Amino acid sequence: MLERQWGRIVIAAVGLVVVAASVGVFVVDAETAEPEPVVFEETVSTGLALEDELALGADVQLPRAQVFYSQYDYVVGYHGIETFVESFQDDGHTARFGHPQAVYVTDYATVDPQLASDGHPTADRSPEWTDAEDAWFVVESDARTPRGETVLPFSDRDAAASFANRRGGTILDWPTLLERAFDRDDATAVADQLDDRHADADARVESIGALRDRPVSTVVGEDAATIQDALEAAPENTTVLVPAGTYNETLEIDRSLTLRGEGDVTIQGDGDGSVVTSTADRSAVIGVTVAGSGTEQPASGDLPGDDEEAGDWDEVFERNHAHSDAGIALHTAADSLVEDVTVDSDVTGILLRRSEGSVVRDATVDSPRDRTDGHAGILAFRSPIVIENATVTDGQDAIYAHRSPELVVRDSDLEGSHLGIHLMHTSDAILANNRLRNQSHTGIYVMTGPERIAIVDNDVRGAAYGIEAAGSDAYVADNRLTESQIGLRIGSTDSRLEGNVLAGNEVGAEVRTVVPTNQVLANDFIENAVHATAGSGPLRIWSQNGQGNYWQGATSLSGDATVDRSYSPTAPVDQRLHRTDGTVTLSRGPALDAIAGLEGSVPGMRSGSIVDLAPTCEPNNQDALEGTPWDDRAWSCEYPLQTVDP
Amino acid sequence: MAADESAAVDAGEQTTASTARRRRLETIFRRELRTVARTRTFLLLAAALAAVTLGVTWVGGGFTAGYLPAVVDLLTPMELLVPIVAIAFGYRAILGDEQRGELDVLETYPVSARELVVGVYAGRAVGLAATVVVALGLVGIAIAVTGDDTLRMYASHSGADSPILFARFLVLTVVFALVVLAVAIALSALVSETKSALAVAVVALVVLLIGLDLALVYGLAAGLIGDGELIHSLAVSPLSAYRGLVLETTVGVASGTGPRIASPLASLLGFAVWTGGSLAVAVWGVSR
Numbered sequence: 001m002l003e004r005q006w007g008r009i010v011i012a013a014v015g016l017v018v019v020a021a022s023v024g025v026f027v028v029d030a031e032t033a034e035p036e037p038v039v040f041e042e043t044v045s046t047g048l049a050l051e052d053e054l055a056l057g058a059d060v061q062l063p064r065a066q067v068f069y070s071q072y073d074y075v076v077g078y079h080g081i082e083t084f085v086e087s088f089q090d091d092g093h094t095a096r097f098g099h100p101q102a103v104y105v106t107d108y109a110t111v112d113p114q115l116a117s118d119g120h121p122t123a124d125r126s127p128e129w130t131d132a133e134d135a136w137f138v139v140e141s142d143a144r145t146p147r148g149e150t151v152l153p154f155s156d157r158d159a160a161a162s163f164a165n166r167r168g169g170t171i172l173d174w175p176t177l178l179e180r181a182f183d184r185d186d187a188t189a190v191a192d193q194l195d196d197r198h199a200d201a202d203a204r205v206e207s208i209g210a211l212r213d214r215p216v217s218t219v220v221g222e223d224a225a226t227i228q229d230a231l232e233a234a235p236e237n238t239t240v241l242v243p244a245g246t247y248n249e250t251l252e253i254d255r256s257l258t259l260r261g262e263g264d265v266t267i268q269g270d271g272d273g274s275v276v277t278s279t280a281d282r283s284a285v286i287g288v289t290v291a292g293s294g295t296e297q298p299a300s301g302d303l304p305g306d307d308e309e310a311g312d313w314d315e316v317f318e319r320n321h322a323h324s325d326a327g328i329a330l331h332t333a334a335d336s337l338v339e340d341v342t343v344d345s346d347v348t349g350i351l352l353r354r355s356e357g358s359v360v361r362d363a364t365v366d367s368p369r370d371r372t373d374g375h376a377g378i379l380a381f382r383s384p385i386v387i388e389n390a391t392v393t394d395g396q397d398a399i400y401a402h403r404s405p406e407l408v409v410r411d412s413d414l415e416g417s418h419l420g421i422h423l424m425h426t427s428d429a430i431l432a433n434n435r436l437r438n439q440s441h442t443g444i445y446v447m448t449g450p451e452r453i454a455i456v457d458n459d460v461r462g463a464a465y466g467i468e469a470a471g472s473d474a475y476v477a478d479n480r481l482t483e484s485q486i487g488l489r490i491g492s493t494d495s496r497l498e499g500n501v502l503a504g505n506e507v508g509a510e511v512r513t514v515v516p517t518n519q520v521l522a523n524d525f526i527e528n529a530v531h532a533t534a535g536s537g538p539l540r541i542w543s544q545n546g547q548g549n550y551w552q553g554a555t556s557l558s559g560d561a562t563v564d565r566s567y568s569p570t571a572p573v574d575q576r577l578h579r580t581d582g583t584v585t586l587s588r589g590p591a592l593d594a595i596a597g598l599e600g601s602v603p604g605m606r607s608g609s610i611v612d613l614a615p616t617c618e619p620n621n622q623d624a625l626e627g628t629p630w631d632d633r634a635w636s637c638e639y640p641l642q643t644v645d646p
Numbered sequence: 647m648a649a650d651e652s653a654a655v656d657a658g659e660q661t662t663a664s665t666a667r668r669r670r671l672e673t674i675f676r677r678e679l680r681t682v683a684r685t686r687t688f689l690l691l692a693a694a695l696a697a698v699t700l701g702v703t704w705v706g707g708g709f710t711a712g713y714l715p716a717v718v719d720l721l722t723p724m725e726l727l728v729p730i731v732a733i734a735f736g737y738r739a740i741l742g743d744e745q746r747g748e749l750d751v752l753e754t755y756p757v758s759a760r761e762l763v764v765g766v767y768a769g770r771a772v773g774l775a776a777t778v779v780v781a782l783g784l785v786g787i788a789i790a791v792t793g794d795d796t797l798r799m800y801a802s803h804s805g806a807d808s809p810i811l812f813a814r815f816l817v818l819t820v821v822f823a824l825v826v827l828a829v830a831i832a833l834s835a836l837v838s839e840t841k842s843a844l845a846v847a848v849v850a851l852v853v854l855l856i857g858l859d860l861a862l863v864y865g866l867a868a869g870l871i872g873d874g875e876l877i878h879s880l881a882v883s884p885l886s887a888y889r890g891l892v893l894e895t896t897v898g899v900a901s902g903t904g905p906r907i908a909s910p911l912a913s914l915l916g917f918a919v920w921t922g923g924s925l926a927v928a929v930w931g932v933s934r
Contacts, residue, residue, distance in 0.1 A: 022820075025813040030806070030899050038801035070806035071714075098806060514800070572705075591723075605715045605807055606707060 035068045035075075037104040037129040043077030044515055046087075046472060046493050050448040051403060051425035052146035054313045059122040061113070062145050063106045063152055065132065071098025071605050072538060074514060081105055081137065081151040082182040087494070087517070089181075096516050096541065096603055103132035108152050109159035115167055119144030121152060130155035137177045141169030147184065147451075151177065187496035187519070190452045190475040197430055197454075201386045201408045208359045211284035211337045214239040214258045220247075227251055227267070231259065242288065253278035253285075258337075261287035268292045274329040274351070279305045284337040285328055291344035294325035297375045305331030307354055314403060314425075318353070321402060322381035326351035327365070330358060330383075338363060345395065348375040352383040356404075361388045367395025371418045371440070376400035380407060387412060397422040398436075401429070409434060419445045420463070427451040427471070431458060439463040443484070446470040446492075455479060465489055466505070469497070476500065480624055486510050487528070490518060498522045501621050503630040508532050508569075511610065516540045516603070522620040524550040525569070526630045529579070532569035532610050539603035540610045548614035553578025555587070556617060556637040563615040563637045565593075570609040670757050671765045678739070678769020691731055692777040698727060699781045700788065709792040712804070713812040716789055717896050720782075724819055725885050728778065729826045729854050735774045736830025737847040739766050740932060741837055759933035763925055767831050774827050775820050782816045811896040818895070822888040825917045826854065828924035835931030858883035877909045881916025888913075 043066050065078040078084040107130035111123035121143050135153040138160050143150050154160035160171050217238030224230035227249050230240045236255050244263030269275035269292035298320050327343035329351045330336050336358040343349040349365030365377040374395030382403045390412040392398035398414035399421045401407050407429040414420045420436040420443040427450040436443040443460035450471040459480045460466040466481035467488050474495035481487035487502040488509040500523045502508035508528035514537035521544045525531040554567040568574045576583045617637035625631045706719035837843045865871040871879045880886040890908025898907050
């Protein structure tokens with residue numbers, strides 16, 4: 001009897017505990033305790049190009065924010081509080097990351113902030129972090145980051161007021177700051193400015209083209225025995241005319257002259273150093289074939305030109321990369337023209353160093369077949385220039401650029417090198433309408449996180465990797481990326497990738513960045529073994545405001561030319577829809593439907609996957625597909641249900 | 647009939663009526679527990695449910711992704727599977743007694759219809775709850791031990807994800823299962839043979855799984871349910887009530903603002919009405 005009594009008590013106690021625990025899980029706050037700030041270098045950071053970061057002085061302390069999101073595993077670091085605010089205001093930001101659980105910002109109240117001459121805030125030590133909700137923000141002061149006007153946070157209102165008294169600006173609290181508009185150029189602005197940028201380049205080409213029409217003062221063979229003699233005799237701003245023939249000479253131009261060949265002119269170097277070297281602004285090399293340069297890279301001796309070392313962070317780079325023997329070498333020769341030339345290159349074809357504003361056009365470079373012997377077909381080092389109608393074959397890099405912001409490369413034909421176009425620290429570049437073939441590594445390789453690059457209308461075929469996009473606010477559009485191992489590698493953030501055709505690749509597109517802030521829409525994925533893959537990181541949603549991509553294989557049962565469900569190229573069934581018979585049937589199973597139903601929710605917590613919530617039924621780029629083998633393969637989404645003639 | 651029960655009933659001690667009632671309840675409860683434990687079909691059901699929950703979580707990548715993604719992936723499958731399991735647990739509970747003639751035997755004892763129904767329900771409820779807890783508990787443990795796949799080069803945190811959210815999902819799923827079990831018990835008290843029990847169970851499942859939600863959609867479309875009433879009307883369908891409660895108490899925590907997902911009070915009330923009403927129908931059916 002007593003045992004039974006005890007039994008009842010135990011059961012009652014267990015029951016009580018179960019009920020209490022069941023109710024308890026709803027009563028306790030599921031949100032974890034406020035996270036502590038982490039070391040900024042460990043965050044997934046955005047908002048500062050590597051070029052700008054490397055150029056910062058040691059005592060510069062730029063404002064930063066670190067954000068802990070409810071649905072995103074990584075702590076996200078923002079260079080510039082305004083970078084976060086802009087991102088926060090984006091459509092879909094909350095859907096991708098969840099809401100910010102904690103935001104910490106640089107606290108300038110813990111240091112005595114000064115502004116350097118360029119407006120960069122400096123301090124004698126690193127500022128602490130403070131909770132953004134309790135901070136005061138000085139806007140419209142003299143403070144600047146490499147991106148422009150910036151916001152300085154202070155945990156103490158008096159400290160903020162004291163700074164604003166000294167350096168201008170007004171003080172806002174956090175909720176007001178979150179509402180504030182900052183107009184920074186994003187990927188959409190890059191797209192909008194493309195036509196103007198091309199027009200600027202056209203104007204540059206036309207104005208530099210005047211160098212072509214300088215009066216002839218000296219004719220080689222008539223007025224002077226050698227070309228070099230003619231270059232030394234000719235008055236400035238005139239043309240040295242070279243009649244047809246082969247000239248065994250090594251040339252140096254140190255005054256503003258135009259060297260123009262008439263007929264079939266070959267300048268044959270002696271295998272030592274560069275063949276034609278100019279160190280004068282507004283010099284021009286037109287209508288010649290150049291061969292026989294040295295093969296040293298880097299070459300020995302001092303760099304040609306009239307610049308002095310100023311202690312820049314990339315000077316070692318400059319000595320190593322921009323001091324190559326070349327067919328035609330322009331050092332500190334701004335606003336110059338290289339036109340209608342052919343270079344049989346032994347290491348570097350055409351080299352421009354610190355020659356901003358120059359134009360290279362109608363140039364052909366044949367680089368060494370063995371890429372280890374070559375350096376670059378056309379090399380632009382700290383030279384924002386226009387390259388157009390260039391033809392480069394073989395070598396290491398067909399076109400290599402370093403710190404040449406606003407570089408334009410267009411209408412060029414690049415074949416067979418290791419890298420087609422290789423950008424280092426070159427923000428605001430435009431790479432347009434180029435044809436790239438059979439690069440053994442990557443067609444267009446963007447490195448070092450630049451800003452606002454435009455890669456449009458290029459045709460890349462047969463490379464290991466078609467385009468590697470990197471940096472922030474890039475605009476990658478209307479490219480045809482075909483028959484490569486991977487068509488497009490996406491390492492960029494806050495970028496817009498649209499209207500590209502990715503066809504016949506082993507992998508159409510691969511996501512490499514862990515921050516899901518790219519807009520990927522209106523692209524066509526056709527006949528890739530796998531349309532897209534994603535590395536580590538959250539679920540990426542590849543549709544924007546109801547506009548998705550065309551995925552060969554995405555099917556519809558609705559009969560109204562829209563795809564009636566989401567498509568995930570990383571899901572085991574969806575990714576086989578275009579190549580494995582029977583998957584269409586399997587994909588319609590209620591079990592899969594049940595799981596797919598809520599696929600797009602809590603994206604930040606899922607990993608290594610991609611979903612398009614609004615796939616298109618027909619290809620988005622019909623014009624680009626016309627006449628290609630991919631056109632027939634780009635079925636309408638209703639294909640499986642149509643009656644097909646036998 | 648177990649010996650100790652007879653002993654209890656026949657003890658002839660001077661006990662109050664309530665003690666006697668409690669003892670009778672307890673006896674039926676124990677008998678049901680033994681039935682559940684001895685029926686291999688229930689064991690099979692439990693194993694199948696566990697396999698499905700683990701499988702769905704795996705397909706959704708939930709083991710490495712975390713608790714909340716697993717909840718989201720499991721929600722719809724649970725809506726479909728839990729009612730099936732619950733109906734399987736209960737659709738023959740009282741019918742079985744009747745068929746074996748035990749109801750007639752019980753009539754010779756002072757066991758009321760209410761005691762019988764409550765006892766049977768409680769006994770089966772423990773078995774069903776255990777089935778659900780094991781299936782989802784395994785998923786929870788699997789998530790806890792597999793950890794995540796975040797890159798170590800970056801600082802990471804768990805965000806709004808928490809085992810507490812998963813525990814809420816588990817508790818709500820158990821409650822949902824018990825609601826449907828009450829419906830099943832009511833059905834088993836109303837029918838008189840196995841064949842019709844099966845047919846009625848299938849009909850009930852169709853009504854529960856599809857009919858009520860479609861009725862809500864119709865009501866909304868036809869204007870029978872006003873925009874302001876939908877959130878409360880959801881409680882009419884146990885599936886919608888369950889879905890709303892799960893979304894409100896788990897996913898809603900992570901996503902922050904937006905239109906309200908559900909009215910927890912109305913949903914809980916809906917659960918209570920469905921359970922109480924079904925058990926009342928069962929009592930009426932037995933005493934008939």
